[in-house]
Each structure stands twice: as C-alpha cells, then as structure tokens.
Amino acid sequence: MKLSQNQSAPLFNTLDIWQNTVSLQHQQGYKIYLAFMRNAGCPVCNLRVHELLQKADHFAKHNIKVWLVYESTQAKMKEYLSQQSYPFTFIADPENKLYHLYSVERSTGKVLKSIFNGILGKTMKGQKLYKEKISQDGHTNTIPADFLIDEKGRLQIVHYGTYIGDHLAIEQLH
Template sequence: MKLVPGQKAPLFVTKDIFGNTVDLNQIQNEKILLSFFRYAECAMCNLQIAKIMKSKDLFAKKGIQLITVFESPTESLQSSIAYRHQFDFPVIADTNRDLYDLYKVHPSWFKTMRTLSAKGFQHLAEATKKGYKAGGKVEGTLHQIPADFLIGKDKVIQIAHYGNSVIDHFPLEKVFQMS
C-alpha cells in the first residue's frame, strides 16, 4: 500500500555515497525532500538532478534538505552523478532496494511505456542536448519509476508523489510553494 500525506514518514539510517551517515530522525528544523530515481546513467534522472541544482539556493532558503536515492552502486554514482553535478546533498546507493521497499516505490512497465510520448521524447531530447546519453548503463530496474516525498519537520509526509512515468517527478515549484 502506498504512503500517503498525513502519515508518519518511515525513518531510516544509512550511508550516502561518501560514507556519511544519513539519519532521517536526526534532521531537525528542516523539511526533507526524499527523491527516488532510477540509476546513475539515466538521462532523465540526470536532467532532473540538473534542475535541482539550479534551485539549490532556494532549497536552502526554504529550509529543505534534499536526499536522493538511486539503485546504482556507490562507485557508479560517484563517477556519474558526483562527477557531473556539483551537489551538496546526500546521494544514497540502494542496490538492495531497502529504501524503495520501505517507501513502497515500485517498478512498472506500464508507467515506463507512458514515457513514450511527445513529452517523454521532448525530455529525452533536452537531456541528450545537455550531454546525458540516452540508453546509458542500466544498473537496477529498467522500469523503475521515480517518487518524491516532502516530509515535514515533524516527520509527517506532506507530499507523497508516485510518478506516472519515468519523467514524472513532483514539480519543484510546488514543493517551494508549500514551504
């Protein structure tokens, strides 16, 4: 059963790709945007990370801590995501899908097929134009669908967005409006 707004967020303690501890319960006085992605070389995922990076000052201003989760192993995320994007938020390698399962983020071939639309091809063209290769190395589940959770300072879920396609993340503008 999917998680819903008003529900307590499932708490976890893990390590990011640089060995730093990420403990949801220890994040105080900030909201948390927990975003689930596919794999390190996913062009659509890298396009979303690039959009996030353009808004990093707004994340700080609004008091939102971003945490991202990928299926790829640490080494791939370090070389692909860390190398491409100068970020200052935790990136978690969840190769065993523990956090995906905890947050009920599941793959879907049907939703993946929805990406084969004019909007999906437009996103892919934008991603490849920025240098993210289409059809990169798949490390994880090809048909993984993204999800985003805005968690309040009280650790209650404010937004539970399960994507309807590979490109469907909750709009950052709406996240910032709610904060």
C-alpha cells in the same frame, strides 16, 4: 502499500555515497525532499538533477535538504558525480531497501505511458547534460517517487510518478 500524506515518514539510517551517515530521525528541524530516482545512467533523472541544481537557492531559503536515492551502486554514483561537490545528498540503494520501505513501484505499463509524456525530449536533453556517458545499472521499469517530509517527520507531500520523469513541481516544495 503506498504511503499517504500526513503519516509519519518511515525512518531509516543509511550512508550516502561518500560514507556520511544519513538518518531521517536526526533531521528534525529541517524539511527533507526525498526523491527516488532510477539510476545514474538515466538521462531523464540527470535532467531532473540539473533542474534541482538550478533551484538550490530555493531549497536553502525554505530550509529543505535534498536527498536523492538511486538504484545505482556507490561506484556508479561516484562515476556519475565525477568527484564534484553538490549541495544535495546522494544515496546509492542498489538492493532497493529504501525503495521497498517507501513502496516505490516498478511498472512496464507506466514506462510505456512515458512515451506519451515527453520521454524522448527529456531523454535527449538529459543525455546532453552528462559530462561523460554513463551506463545504466538499475531496473528499466522503476517509476520515480517524491516525498516532502516536514520538520516533525510527517509526510507533507506524497507523489508517486505515473510515468518516467513525473516528479513534483519544484514550486510545490516549500
């Protein structure tokens, strides 16, 4: 069942791709932008990460931590990030535990709908931003979802994508 605004965010403890503990219950005092991406080889997701990186100062100014969840393995995520330092937390979830916890959907219909919502242009832009070509290792029909969790652990904004590349506008994240 999809989550809704103002309910408590489902709590979880996991490790990021560098083996650091990521615990939602220990983040009070910060907002968390929790974004469920597809996989490291998804060029549309790569484009989104670059858009977020351009706004890193915005997140810092608004006391928002950015956590990005991928269906990729830890090894694939490290290949994608090329040992570079990023101001965000990257979580590998190839078993889809967090995806299920947050009711992230898979939909072939919504994948097809992506064609009418600029997927080809986003794909081309995202492919150009890779340092090296990365193969895809997740499900082909995962649809992104975004959540802004407030300082008290409540879902301030809930956004389930209606097609690949449908994310919250960065301006909504404050």
